[in-house]
Amino acid sequence: MTLAFDLILCLMIVGTAAAALLTHNALAAIVFFIVFGNLLGLAWLAMNAVNVAMAEIAIGAGITGVLLILTRQRLMALGDDLVSAETPGWLRAGAVLACTGLTALVGSAVLSVAPADDLGGPIAALLPELGIENPVTGVLLAFRAYDTLLETFVLLGALVAVWSLAPGNAWPRPPASLNLAESGGGSVAQAFGRLLLPLALVMAAYLVWAGSDFPGGAFQAGTVLAGGLIIAAIGGAVAWPRADNSILRAVLVLGPGVFLIIGLAGIALGRFLFYPPGFAKAMIVAIEYSLALSIGATLALLLAGRSVAPDHRS
Amino acid sequence: MPTLMHLYPLTGAALVGLGLYGIVTLRHPLRQLLAVNVVGAGIFLILGGLGRGTASTDPFPQALVITGIVVAVALTAFGAALVVRVAEEERARDDTAAVEATGDSA
Amino acid sequence: MSPLDLLVAVPLALMIAAVLLGSRGRLLLLAAIPVMAGLTVWLLLLPEGTAHIVGDWNLPLGILLRADGVAQLLVAATSACASIIGLYALREFAPGPSGSETAHGYAFWPLFYLLWGGANAGFLTTDLFNLYVALEMVSLAAVAMAAMGSLRAALQYFVVALVGSLAYLLGVALLFANYATVDITLLAGTARPDLATKVALAVMTAGLLIKAAVFPLHGWLPPAHAAAPAPASALLSAIVVKVGFVILLRLWFEAFPAIVAPAALDVLGWLGALAVLYGSIQAIRQETLKALVAYSTVAQIGYLLLAFPLVVTAAGSDRAWAGMTIHAIAHMLAKAAMFLAAGLMLKAVNGHRLEDLSGLVRVMPLTVAAFGLAAISLMGLPPSAGFIAKFLLLEAALEQGAVFQAAILLVGGLMAAVYLFNPLSRTFAGRDTPVTEAKDTLQTAAPLALGLLAVSLGFAGQAMVDISAGVSQAGPPAAAVGEVP
Numbered sequence: 001m002t003l004a005f006d007l008i009l010c011l012m013i014v015g016t017a018a019a020a021l022l023t024h025n026a027l028a029a030i031v032f033f034i035v036f037g038n039l040l041g042l043a044w045l046a047m048n049a050v051n052v053a054m055a056e057i058a059i060g061a062g063i064t065g066v067l068l069i070l071t072r073q074r075l076m077a078l079g080d081d082l083v084s085a086e087t088p089g090w091l092r093a094g095a096v097l098a099c100t101g102l103t104a105l106v107g108s109a110v111l112s113v114a115p116a117d118d119l120g121g122p123i124a125a126l127l128p129e130l131g132i133e134n135p136v137t138g139v140l141l142a143f144r145a146y147d148t149l150l151e152t153f154v155l156l157g158a159l160v161a162v163w164s165l166a167p168g169n170a171w172p173r174p175p176a177s178l179n180l181a182e183s184g185g186g187s188v189a190q191a192f193g194r195l196l197l198p199l200a201l202v203m204a205a206y207l208v209w210a211g212s213d214f215p216g217g218a219f220q221a222g223t224v225l226a227g228g229l230i231i232a233a234i235g236g237a238v239a240w241p242r243a244d245n246s247i248l249r250a251v252l253v254l255g256p257g258v259f260l261i262i263g264l265a266g267i268a269l270g271r272f273l274f275y276p277p278g279f280a281k282a283m284i285v286a287i288e289y290s291l292a293l294s295i296g297a298t299l300a301l302l303l304a305g306r307s308v309a310p311d312h313r314s
Numbered sequence: 315m316p317t318l319m320h321l322y323p324l325t326g327a328a329l330v331g332l333g334l335y336g337i338v339t340l341r342h343p344l345r346q347l348l349a350v351n352v353v354g355a356g357i358f359l360i361l362g363g364l365g366r367g368t369a370s371t372d373p374f375p376q377a378l379v380i381t382g383i384v385v386a387v388a389l390t391a392f393g394a395a396l397v398v399r400v401a402e403e404e405r406a407r408d409d410t411a412a413v414e415a416t417g418d419s420a
Numbered sequence: 421m422s423p424l425d426l427l428v429a430v431p432l433a434l435m436i437a438a439v440l441l442g443s444r445g446r447l448l449l450l451a452a453i454p455v456m457a458g459l460t461v462w463l464l465l466l467p468e469g470t471a472h473i474v475g476d477w478n479l480p481l482g483i484l485l486r487a488d489g490v491a492q493l494l495v496a497a498t499s500a501c502a503s504i505i506g507l508y509a510l511r512e513f514a515p516g517p518s519g520s521e522t523a524h525g526y527a528f529w530p531l532f533y534l535l536w537g538g539a540n541a542g543f544l545t546t547d548l549f550n551l552y553v554a555l556e557m558v559s560l561a562a563v564a565m566a567a568m569g570s571l572r573a574a575l576q577y578f579v580v581a582l583v584g585s586l587a588y589l590l591g592v593a594l595l596f597a598n599y600a601t602v603d604i605t606l607l608a609g610t611a612r613p614d615l616a617t618k619v620a621l622a623v624m625t626a627g628l629l630i631k632a633a634v635f636p637l638h639g640w641l642p643p644a645h646a647a648a649p650a651p652a653s654a655l656l657s658a659i660v661v662k663v664g665f666v667i668l669l670r671l672w673f674e675a676f677p678a679i680v681a682p683a684a685l686d687v688l689g690w691l692g693a694l695a696v697l698y699g700s701i702q703a704i705r706q707e708t709l710k711a712l713v714a715y716s717t718v719a720q721i722g723y724l725l726l727a728f729p730l731v732v733t734a735a736g737s738d739r740a741w742a743g744m745t746i747h748a749i750a751h752m753l754a755k756a757a758m759f760l761a762a763g764l765m766l767k768a769v770n771g772h773r774l775e776d777l778s779g780l781v782r783v784m785p786l787t788v789a790a791f792g793l794a795a796i797s798l799m800g801l802p803p804s805a806g807f808i809a810k811f812l813l814l815e816a817a818l819e820q821g822a823v824f825q826a827a828i829l830l831v832g833g834l835m836a837a838v839y840l841f842n843p844l845s846r847t848f849a850g851r852d853t854p855v856t857e858a859k860d861t862l863q864t865a866a867p868l869a870l871g872l873l874a875v876s877l878g879f880a881g882q883a884m885v886d887i888s889a890g891v892s893q894a895g896p897p898a899a900a901v902g903e904v905p
Contacts, residue, residue, distance in 0.1 A: 010325040017329055017352050021336035033348055040355055043322055048371045049362055055380045059387050071344055071394040078401045085341040095338040103331030109594055109619035110327050115319040117367025118600035119374040139377035143481040146474040150553045151381050153432055157534040158388035161564035162395040164527030171523035219384055253436045260432055272425035273475040302391035343575055350582050357590045364597035378549055385556050393578055400571045
């Protein structure tokens with residue numbers, strides 16, 4: 001990539017972020033944010049970080065973008081016009097000053113550090129032991145498996161936290177449907193949804209399998225699965241389950257559960273999250289497939305939201 | 315010694331400042347949530363962007379960034395649900411108040 | 421086998437069970453308590469500074485878990501608090517009438533175990549990024565529990581907590597770029613007083629001060645802690661704010677003691693002093709019981725920071741360190757007891773104001789006693805753990821000629837007596853015996869047990885001082901750092 005490309009990309013990133021924050025129109029802000037996320041994905045590509053680029057575009061721009069759009073719709077239905085109250089001039093002036101100062105401070109700290117690939121070498125040297133070739137997967141599922149394990153519980157906890165917001169008379173009913181099919185013109189969406197869901201499953205399975213050696217992995221695969229589920233739900237091909245559905249609960253805990261069991265099994269062989277020599281790749285793939293399934297279901301349900309009362313379907 | 319490699323992490327620093335400005339000045343919680351995500355993206359650019367060698371990018375910070383992105387979406391989803399629930403409760407309160415007001419005048 | 425990982429893994433396994441079973445599985449707590457108690461005893465018996473890596477991966481790639489004195493004491497206090505608060509919550513977060521599940525009854529239990537596991541993970545790790553994930557586990561559970569009381573307060577808490585986490589994460593990013601590691605024990609060996617390190621330390625500290633609700637960044641705490649259901653308030657005030665505090669300790673006294681300017685520690689000490697004064701004055705002015713108890717948390721956190729400048733000074737530093745750590749766990753036990761007792765008292769009179777408490781001692785003497793025991797520790801009266809902590813801090817302050825800190829310690833104790841005597845005296849006032857609801861034996865016993873623990877731990881003062889001294893500041897254990905090829 002050339003300098004001009006990098007420079008223009010960075011300007012566009014800052015520009016779309018500024019637009020997303022400064023525009024008065026909430027929908028425009030969300031659209032700018034999604035464009036911003038995709039440009040960030042490009043930036044990660046330009047930095048040769050393909051795994052991050054996929055995660056940023058799929059999760060940072062995709063899932064977060066859909067989430068913001070759905071939330072806006074839900075708020076509009078409640079009569080919230082999403083207009084930010086005008087902040088007093090002195091506050092804005094102060095904020096400009098403080099934030100410029102912070103940017104200058106952080107910027108000069110950034111400039112004082114020389115960019116370097118410090119750990120790439122040591123990681124590459126250890127990968128043959130794991131039998132996988134994608135170093136990022138190696139870091140996520142082996143060297144920093146503990147972080148990743150805890151993170152899957154954050155995701156699960158976020159869904160429980162969303163569910164906890166259900167009003168008294170709503171639990172454990174399903175979330176409001178995203179069904180467009182009822183409002184006419186849905187047959188295309190329905191057919192599309194039916195077609196896309198199996199496709200998403202295949203794609204997700206491939207992403208996990210490829211993730212050991214090429215860019216990809218459980219999180220990217222889970223996002224694809226979630227995307228498929230959402231589109232299928234919009235088309236009416238999938239109905240949201242009730243929160244007390246035991247199959248659903250089993251799917252949600254499958255990934256974290258398998259991860260934790262493999263981690264605890266390691267204790268018998270020496271240490272928590274220890275993979276026996278020669279079996280590292282098998283364990284990593286097993287964790288990733290179960291994680292992808294759980295992450296897909298969790299992300300889709302995070303977008304769907306909590307239980308709603310029967311009289312209230314917006 | 316600033317280099318061209320500093321371009322992306324510097325962009326990250328700008329996003330941190332911009333996002334913070336948004337958090338402070340935007341009054342609607344959903345807009346604040348969006349601003350928080352801009353700050354997060356800026357931090358990720360600093361974390362990953364300063365891990366670039368001449369030929370490669372350090373996979374270690376890349377993995378940390380992916381973890382960070384997933385944690386961010388989890389918290390954003392809960393935050394969004396909370397914003398909706400607060401709006402719902404306030405609307406219900408307004409409705410009750412309106413009903414009571416008419417009841418009093420009748 | 422090691423308790424360092426099991427203390428995190430067991431609560432997470434219980435979280436999975438709770439997601440599957442909801443409030444019908446709440447009695448799993450009865451199995452969890454002895455298991456976690458056993459693991460805690462094991463942790464306390466470990467030799468000083470025991471540490472091991474996770475999996476097979478050495479630093480700087482892997483993650484180091486370690487049992488130092490701070491971790492041992494805070495994990496132990498967390499086990500005690502979480503167990504007893506859990507027992508109290510068995511009745512509050514149960515299936516509804518006719519066995520149907522409610523959203524809160526379902527969600528409380530997974531969040532409870534997430535919080536417990538996250539807090540332990542935070543206390544036991546030496547990795548700053550791992551700490552970030554642990555911090556988010558705890559914050560997520562905390563905000564969701566606060567939302568069970570007041571949605572508005574929870575939303576404010578959520579935004580503030582998120583900003584705090586991001587500030588912390590920004591610092592982690594800068595430190596990793598600068599040192600190619602985020603492990604505290606490795607950072608301690610290579611710390612340089614350069615710009616990136618200073619900026620990182622500054623933004624992380626700011627973020628953690630927000631999370632620990634240190635004056636003047638405390639605004640979110642009183643509404644959130646006061647409005648939550650009693651077990652949630654107890655968890656928030658006892659455990660959640662301590663996680664941010666422990667990370668501050670790790671940064672200032674373990675990773676970067678060599679580059680920290682004494683003036684910076686003085687600033688933190690001043691903030692602590694202001695927090696003690698402001699929190700106490702606000703607590704005195706409150707007219708509702710839970711708001712009073714919440715403002716008392718703001719004041720009590722102040723003492724933790726007040727001790728910061730005392731710790732670095734060489735003479736008597738052990739005493740200040742021990743005093744600070746013991747104050748943290750004394751506050752955990754006492755504040756958990758107080759919120760649970762307050763919850764019972766307010767439920768009994770079906771009100772929330774101090775004047776509603778009139779005559780209550782005649783109906784629920786044991787609960788008022790629990791409140792009183794907690795108050796003894798918070799005021800720093802002998803023989804409580806709070807007394808040991810304040811005594812050690814006072815001794816350290818006088819030894820170093822820190823008259824100002826000593827004065828704040830004494831004035832703060834007096835002010836605590838004023839704001840805590842007020843609700844207690846109300847329970848003795850009035851001649852009418854208030855009409856109250858039926859009582860639950862387990863719920864009555866819970867705050868009493870915590871209050872007794874807070875007071876009687878004072879007798880174990882020397883043991884706590886010895887444990888708290890088990891800080892391995894000499895860098896990572898040799899076994900943990902392998903040769904990176």
